[in-house]
Amino acid sequence: xxxxxxxxxxxxxxxxxxxxxxxxxxxxxxxxxxxxxxxxxxxxxxxxxxxxxxxxxxxxxxxxxxxxxxxxxxxxxxxxxxxxxxxxxxxxxxxxxxxxxxxxxxxxxxxxxxxxxxxxxxxxxxxxxxxxxxxxxxxxxxxxxxxxxxxxxx
Numbered sequence: 001x002x003x004x005x006x007x008x009x010x011x012x013x014x015x016x017x018x019x020x021x022x023x024x025x026x027x028x029x030x031x032x033x034x035x036x037x038x039x040x041x042x043x044x045x046x047x048x049x050x051x052x053x054x055x056x057x058x059x060x061x062x063x064x065x066x067x068x069x070x071x072x073x074x075x076x077x078x079x080x081x082x083x084x085x086x087x088x089x090x091x092x093x094x095x096x097x098x099x100x101x102x103x104x105x106x107x108x109x110x111x112x113x114x115x116x117x118x119x120x121x122x123x124x125x126x127x128x129x130x131x132x133x134x135x136x137x138x139x140x141x142x143x144x145x146x147x148x149x150x151x152x153x154x
Contacts, residue, residue: 006115006131014115014133016055018046021118031121033143036128039088040119052148054130057086057114062106062137066093072139079113085149092142094124100135107134119144 003021008014029037044050057076066072072093076086100106117130125142 035143035145036126039146090141094140097138
């Protein structure tokens with residue numbers, strides 16, 4: 001990630017600091033497409049105690065590529081929960097990169113959760129990078145929409 005900081009401090013312990021990204025966000029927002037702008041600027045996005053914070057969400061699946069119309073979707077849940085709480089839909093996708101820290105396959109488990117994410121302007125529209133515990137997902141797309149389940153955090 002370019003601004004947000006995720007540093008491993010020890011086995012299973014991380015230091016998370018979204019403040020460098022949050023500080024730059026006001027100048028980045030005008031260059032983001034509408035859906036990405038709404039998602040990145042939500043007041044609870046980086047509030048670790050808020051119900052609409054992405055930290056600690058678990059991806060339910062990470063499809064290896066887009067569909068035939070250039071769309072991509074990731075559904076998230078809380079660890080130990082079966083219900084989707086957040087769905088992010090990407091449109092006009094140019095690339096999807098999914099990389100495990102060790103170069104091996106990505107394990108989707110209650111351990112491999114979102115540490116932080118970052119949405120940045122890109123010539124295609126925007127980039128969305130999600131730093132997970134043991135992997136990174138980076139999507140270049142025209143725009144994205146994020147939909148929280150009505151009961152998320154309730």
